Amino acid sequence: MVTALTGAHVVVGDGTDIDDATIVLDADRIVSVDSGRPVSGVDHVVDLEGRTVVPGLIDLHTHMVGGDNAVGHGDEATTFKMSDPLPKAVIDSVEAARVTLLAGVTTAREIGSRDYIDVYLRAAQASGQIEAPRILATGPGIAMTGGHGEFWQPEATADGVDAIIRRVRDLVHHKVDVIKVVSADGPETLAKWTTAQSTPEELAAAFGEARRLGRRTATHAMGNEAITNAVNGGVDTIEHGWYLTEESCTAMVEAGTYLVPTLGNVVDIIHKGPALEMPWASMMAEHEPAIFDRFSMALEAGVKMAMGSDCGGNEARQHGNNVDELIAYVRFGMSAMDAITSGTLSAAQAVWLDDDVGSLHAGKAADLVIVDGDPLSDIGLLVSGVAGVVQAGRVVRDDLGVLEGLRPRSVSPPSTTTAIRV
Numbered sequence: 001m002v003t004a005l006t007g008a009h010v011v012v013g014d015g016t017d018i019d020d021a022t023i024v025l026d027a028d029r030i031v032s033v034d035s036g037r038p039v040s041g042v043d044h045v046v047d048l049e050g051r052t053v054v055p056g057l058i059d060l061h062t063h064m065v066g067g068d069n070a071v072g073h074g075d076e077a078t079t080f081k082m083s084d085p086l087p088k089a090v091i092d093s094v095e096a097a098r099v100t101l102l103a104g105v106t107t108a109r110e111i112g113s114r115d116y117i118d119v120y121l122r123a124a125q126a127s128g129q130i131e132a133p134r135i136l137a138t139g140p141g142i143a144m145t146g147g148h149g150e151f152w153q154p155e156a157t158a159d160g161v162d163a164i165i166r167r168v169r170d171l172v173h174h175k176v177d178v179i180k181v182v183s184a185d186g187p188e189t190l191a192k193w194t195t196a197q198s199t200p201e202e203l204a205a206a207f208g209e210a211r212r213l214g215r216r217t218a219t220h221a222m223g224n225e226a227i228t229n230a231v232n233g234g235v236d237t238i239e240h241g242w243y244l245t246e247e248s249c250t251a252m253v254e255a256g257t258y259l260v261p262t263l264g265n266v267v268d269i270i271h272k273g274p275a276l277e278m279p280w281a282s283m284m285a286e287h288e289p290a291i292f293d294r295f296s297m298a299l300e301a302g303v304k305m306a307m308g309s310d311c312g313g314n315e316a317r318q319h320g321n322n323v324d325e326l327i328a329y330v331r332f333g334m335s336a337m338d339a340i341t342s343g344t345l346s347a348a349q350a351v352w353l354d355d356d357v358g359s360l361h362a363g364k365a366a367d368l369v370i371v372d373g374d375p376l377s378d379i380g381l382l383v384s385g386v387a388g389v390v391q392a393g394r395v396v397r398d399d400l401g402v403l404e405g406l407r408p409r410s411v412s413p414p415s416t417t418t419a420i421r422v
């Protein structure tokens with residue numbers, strides 16, 4: 001069935017927009033996006049006057065996979081997350097993925113999980129068993145012994161060039177899309193965060209092997225040394241980068257490396273962390289202005305940005321709040337148009353999916369978010385004004401009841417073919 005969405009303001013995802021546009025969809029694909037209201041050869045017309053259509057959003061830093069529990073920090077022995085029983089972790093993951101999709105995130109990169117649950121989620125989404133974003137799976141990332149991230153799974157640690165190459169191959173064997181290596185410390189080393197962890201040689205070996213085997217790469221990196229080590233090692237995306245310097249910005253710009261800022265996480269930790277007794281909330285509050293100044297500096301320097309929320313990464317960062325990440329970017333200097341691009345085409349480019357998603361262009365997947373109002377004048381509407389979500393041409397959310405006629409939700413109906421016949 002061919003459907004035309006007419007009368008909408010369309011934000012294409014590539015930095016342009018079209019007023020009073022018509023988007024024609026056929027099954028799971030976009031057929032055309034043009035100004036004006038044709039339309040012939042169409043089975044069904046949906047009037048979206050007064051609404052804005054943006055591409056389905058892409059979150060490059062989610063932790064939908066459950067297992068998060070008490071996170072302890074400080075000098076005493078630490079209780080890390082990923083300790084939930086596996087069945088609970090799986091159920092939580094499915095629910096987190098559903099909530100993420102309903103927020104308008106039609107594609108997500110799961111950036112460090114346990115038991116390869118993300119690999120199974122990816123398959124379940126692709127086959128229509130669950131409602132979830134299209135998923136890029138990372139499995140348990142790689143950390144050095146004693147490093148940030150070793151809580152993922154005991155076997156996730158690797159020390160030395162040979163061991164880390166072996167670990168990359170093991171992840172590839174488990175069919176991950178992305179290799180993540182931790183380059184720097186994390187919240188368990190309160191008030192440091194700028195210590196580099198895996199060595200430049202280890203990073204270069206891991207990212208080189210990943211690239212050779214056709215995998216995308218990412219790194220958790222905070223300070224200058226970790227960022228430049230990872231950039232020199234050929235990484236695709238720097239996660240967080242909260243303590244970057246001019247030197248690291250230059251390195252990222254020269255190499256074309258993307259920054260995934262996860263600023264919504266900073267905001268949530270500061271504002272929600274104290275009530276949750278998060279020990280690093282006060283430290284973040286102290287560091288907050290400088291973190292946002294550094295983001296503005298990176299923006300000014302021309303570092304490429306791609307949206308990443310870190311939802312699920314800690315107890316303050318709840319699933320479904322993914323897109324408030326863009327509000328933070330705008331608050332600290334990005335235009336609303338560029339913020340949307342960071343959550344659409346730029347994010348797609350950072351993970352090599354731009355042939356298929358990330359913008360409203362003919363031939364791409366029909367992934368759309370319908371917003372009541374104009375997010376270019378108020379970016380907050382991408383959170384509070386979401387009225388509909390379409391993924392691969394199927395309606396997964398329709399608050400205004402305007403998308404009737406498009407194909408319904410994606411979850412497969414129960415099969416009746418297995419009934420016993422006598």
Ligand SMILES: [Zn+2]
Pocket residue numbers: 061063111310313
């Ligand atoms: Zn994270």
